[in-house]
Amino acid sequence: MTDKPARLSIEGLEKSFFGVKVLHEVSFEAHGGRVLGIVGENGSGKSTTMNLIAGVLPRDRGAVLLDGKVFEPRSRRESDAAGIAFIQQELNIFPNLSVAENLFLVRPPRSFSALPLISRRQMHNRAKELLRMVDLTVSPSTLAGQLSAGERQLLEIARGLASDARVFILDEPTSSLTGREAARLFDIVRRLQQRDVAILYISHNLEDVLHLCSDVVVMRDGRVTMRATTNGLTPNDLVPAMVGRTIEALFPTRETPALTAAPLLEVSGLGEPGVLEGINLQLAPGEIVGIAGLMGSGRSELARMLFGLDRHSQGVVRVEGRVLPPGDIKARMDAGVAFLTEDRRHEGLMPDASVADNMALAALPMFAAGGGRVKTAPLLSAIRALAQRLNLKSGDIRTAPIRTLSGGNQQKVILGRWLLRQPKLFILDEPTRGVDVGAKEEIYRLLAEMAQAGMAILIISSELEELVGLCDRMHVMRRGELTAQFERVAFDRETILRAAFGQGNAA
Amino acid sequence: MNGGSSAQAVTFALRWAPLFFLALLVMGFGALAPRFLSIENMGAILVQSSWLIVVALGMNFVLLAAGVDLSVGATMYLAAVVVGLGLPDAPVWLCVLASVLVGTCFGAINASLIVRLGLPAFIVTLATIFVGRGIGLFLSSTRIVYAGPTVSGFGRAELFGLPVLLWIAAAATAAAWVLLNRTPLGSYVRSIGADTEGARRVGVPTRAVTWTVYALCGAFAGLGGFVSLSQSSAASGAFGQGAEFLAIAAAVLGGTSLFGGRGNLWAPVIGAVLIMTVQNGLVMMNANPYAYPVITGSVIFLAALFDSIRSRLQAKLERHSIRPEPQPDQAPTFQPLPAETSTRGQS
Numbered sequence: 001m002t003d004k005p006a007r008l009s010i011e012g013l014e015k016s017f018f019g020v021k022v023l024h025e026v027s028f029e030a031h032g033g034r035v036l037g038i039v040g041e042n043g044s045g046k047s048t049t050m051n052l053i054a055g056v057l058p059r060d061r062g063a064v065l066l067d068g069k070v071f072e073p074r075s076r077r078e079s080d081a082a083g084i085a086f087i088q089q090e091l092n093i094f095p096n097l098s099v100a101e102n103l104f105l106v107r108p109p110r111s112f113s114a115l116p117l118i119s120r121r122q123m124h125n126r127a128k129e130l131l132r133m134v135d136l137t138v139s140p141s142t143l144a145g146q147l148s149a150g151e152r153q154l155l156e157i158a159r160g161l162a163s164d165a166r167v168f169i170l171d172e173p174t175s176s177l178t179g180r181e182a183a184r185l186f187d188i189v190r191r192l193q194q195r196d197v198a199i200l201y202i203s204h205n206l207e208d209v210l211h212l213c214s215d216v217v218v219m220r221d222g223r224v225t226m227r228a229t230t231n232g233l234t235p236n237d238l239v240p241a242m243v244g245r246t247i248e249a250l251f252p253t254r255e256t257p258a259l260t261a262a263p264l265l266e267v268s269g270l271g272e273p274g275v276l277e278g279i280n281l282q283l284a285p286g287e288i289v290g291i292a293g294l295m296g297s298g299r300s301e302l303a304r305m306l307f308g309l310d311r312h313s314q315g316v317v318r319v320e321g322r323v324l325p326p327g328d329i330k331a332r333m334d335a336g337v338a339f340l341t342e343d344r345r346h347e348g349l350m351p352d353a354s355v356a357d358n359m360a361l362a363a364l365p366m367f368a369a370g371g372g373r374v375k376t377a378p379l380l381s382a383i384r385a386l387a388q389r390l391n392l393k394s395g396d397i398r399t400a401p402i403r404t405l406s407g408g409n410q411q412k413v414i415l416g417r418w419l420l421r422q423p424k425l426f427i428l429d430e431p432t433r434g435v436d437v438g439a440k441e442e443i444y445r446l447l448a449e450m451a452q453a454g455m456a457i458l459i460i461s462s463e464l465e466e467l468v469g470l471c472d473r474m475h476v477m478r479r480g481e482l483t484a485q486f487e488r489v490a491f492d493r494e495t496i497l498r499a500a501f502g503q504g505n506a507a
Numbered sequence: 508m509n510g511g512s513s514a515q516a517v518t519f520a521l522r523w524a525p526l527f528f529l530a531l532l533v534m535g536f537g538a539l540a541p542r543f544l545s546i547e548n549m550g551a552i553l554v555q556s557s558w559l560i561v562v563a564l565g566m567n568f569v570l571l572a573a574g575v576d577l578s579v580g581a582t583m584y585l586a587a588v589v590v591g592l593g594l595p596d597a598p599v600w601l602c603v604l605a606s607v608l609v610g611t612c613f614g615a616i617n618a619s620l621i622v623r624l625g626l627p628a629f630i631v632t633l634a635t636i637f638v639g640r641g642i643g644l645f646l647s648s649t650r651i652v653y654a655g656p657t658v659s660g661f662g663r664a665e666l667f668g669l670p671v672l673l674w675i676a677a678a679a680t681a682a683a684w685v686l687l688n689r690t691p692l693g694s695y696v697r698s699i700g701a702d703t704e705g706a707r708r709v710g711v712p713t714r715a716v717t718w719t720v721y722a723l724c725g726a727f728a729g730l731g732g733f734v735s736l737s738q739s740s741a742a743s744g745a746f747g748q749g750a751e752f753l754a755i756a757a758a759v760l761g762g763t764s765l766f767g768g769r770g771n772l773w774a775p776v777i778g779a780v781l782i783m784t785v786q787n788g789l790v791m792m793n794a795n796p797y798a799y800p801v802i803t804g805s806v807i808f809l810a811a812l813f814d815s816i817r818s819r820l821q822a823k824l825e826r827h828s829i830r831p832e833p834q835p836d837q838a839p840t841f842q843p844l845p846a847e848t849s850t851r852g853q854s
Binding site for chain 2: 056075076077080088094095104105106107108116117120
């Protein structure tokens with residue numbers, strides 16, 4: 001490192017929400033041409049720190065220096081103008097705008113510098129150039145809605161390039177990417193490095209961080225607990241600073257259940273033209289079965305179809321021998337099927353409602369007292385008991401709005417919503433996405449307990465670790481078909497990945 | 508690759524459906540009432556449409572930003588009263604300026620209530636309908652307001668062989684085109700319509716844009732009031748009543764979505780002509796006058812239905828196809844990204 005000031009220097013940042021201090025004297029530096037990894041559990045203050053740097057939230061105390069100068073943005077607009085690109089976990093790509101319009105949304109190129117008139121031609125040409133830099137092979141006039149999740153991520157990065165950013169903040173950029181797309185992203189990050197840009201890379205994936213970053217900062221409970229260069233570090237060196245325990249301890253030990261009972265779920269020949277074909281699947285009570293596969297391989301579509309959110313035109317779904325008609329959610333709920341969607345923000349939560357209200361939602365009919373009234377007392381005590389079992393960290397469950405909870409605790413509330421119904425079959429789509437290590441462990445433990453008690457669990461996940469650690473059996477999905485099946489004893493990461501990518505072409 | 512042609516066909520059909528529908532209407536009315544197809548009548552339809560084109564152009568901005576302005580009819584009336592009573596002998600340019608100014612101010616009041624107080628646009632503009640019309644009725648003492656000779660003469664004037672009102676509509680369209688396609692406002696408005704919170708996070712000045720949008724809508728409504736006044740030479744207390752629904756229906760019929768974010772400049776223009784074609788056609792057919800509101804209502808309903816079907820189709824189109832098209836006898840090859848086998852319109 002040279003003796004010129006750091007590109008970005010954070011000095012003693014502090015922040016409180018509602019009187020609770022969430023950041024304590026956070027300090028670190030990021031240098032041009034280097035990638036700084038930032039890791040920590042959810043709720044450790046990573047995102048809050050980034051929001052302070054980018055001016056999304058005002059800070060209480062402390063300073064941010066950009067190239068040695070004090071930097072106090074009051075809005076995202078100001079930090080953007082100062083050269084900070086902030087690529088958030090929730091992508092801000094507008095599907096109704098073209099790729100070029102998305103790239104130059106905030107500051108389109110002008111025909112004459114004095115007039116606010118856009119030069120469409122310049123915009124098109126510059127967009128082409130930017131798309132080439134991130135290896136996106138689409139026309140600038142394509143509607144962004146037609147891009148895949150991974151392509152949208154690359155588009156976000158191109159947007160940062162468009163504004164000639166000096167600092168790039170990437171918050172969980174790979175959580176929606178396939179392995180191959182992630183590799184492409186890493187390439188681009190390295191290219192950014194050569195442009196003397198400082199990159200802040202936030203991720204739950206410790207191996208990615210160590211692989212990609214030159215320096216790393218670990219945060220826990222709003223404090224920086226470790227600052228180091230990544231040379232020679234392993235994930236196990238970081239984990240103690242994050243949580244104080246090792247990775248192996250995450251998964252509960254469980255024995256493969258003796259399959260005596262008749263299958264609970266029987267799926268035969270399930271299909272829908274253009275989406276899925278010939279899905280055969282069986283689940284016995286007490287079993288945990290995983291579905292592995294790439295993003296976009298049809299995993300979520302299968303889950304939605306099983307629960308009746310989407311209709312199917314071929315094949316039969318049976319629960320306990322009874323045929324469930326396509327698209328009939330009520331029949332499934334009556335049969336004891338529960339479904340956790342992958343999209344917490346849009347499909348699961350009522351953000352301003354209390355923990356109790358959110359949890360009660362699916363179980364209300366079971367606590368009906370006639371005349372449209374609800375048996376409040378039994379409902380509340382059931383919710384209390386469950387909250388305790390989930391080890392839920394929240395304020396008063398009757399008043400605390402769920403949006404004030406951390407991601408992991410929000411997920412527990414939604415899990416609780418379905419568990420309150422005491423389902424026989426629980427379908428979970430990415431149950432731990434964006435959830436920190438501590439909450440993950442609790443969710444795993446809970447699922448194992450549920451299976452022990454006789455619940456059948458079908459779990460979809462992009463984290464192979466998770467499926468390997470948790471499942472009795474695993475199916476691999478590729479292009480809308482179940483292409484391979486593995487028993488627990490035969491779990492081998494490489495073979496599974498190979499099956500997910502297609503024969504002999506594991507990336 | 509797969510399914511691309513059918514997806515393109517649907518997109519194509521959606522884009523041209525309003526024009527196709529218009530052509531169908533013209534042919535239908537032409538068959539029922541031969542007089543309808545005369546050049547004079549076609550011209551008359553366009554002139555009759557001009558006020559609605561202007562008002563709907565303003566409404567289009569608001570709808571694109573996922574808002575709504577129910578007070579445009581009241582704005583039209585207020586502008587007409589100010590011009591008729593306040594500037595009876597003033598030159599036309601001053602009257603145009605005054606009506607636009609009245610509209611802008613009224614729109615700015617809407618905007619400030621919506622932005623500053625964070626009230627829903629629907630409620631705010633529902634309230635200001637009565638405020639605007641009330642002020643107008645107060646100023647005119649509920650009597651009919653007549654346009655001055657300059658203004659009513661202007662309504663019948665021609666320029667380069669075309670009615671001058673058509674030129675006004677064309678100028679308004681050109682102004683809207685520049686704002687929508689050549690200034691950042693166009694993308695701003697659409698991004699807000701798709702996801703206001705997301706737009707704010709990216710750095711779009713959402714409050715300023717919302718202000719601009721309602722002020723613009725008011726400005727266009729004021730101008731529409733002037734056009735309508737110069738055409739009819741008089742404004743009763745019911746002047747402009749129901750214009751808000753016609754303007755919304757026009758934009759939506761033409762292809763702008765009620766759900767925000769989707770639409771284009773030509774939508775309000777085509778939609779306005781469509782609505783006026785229906786009204787003119789009914790007159791030409793000597794239809795029972797009591798049937799007009801029923802038919803106009805049906806047209807508005809059709810517009811909403813069309814919009815909802817279109818949105819659903821669009822959502823379907825944007826979903827990715829997972830299964831590859833069957834490719835006979837092809838060895839399984841590795842596709843780097845599953846999404847790349849999906850449909851994508853290259854334009």
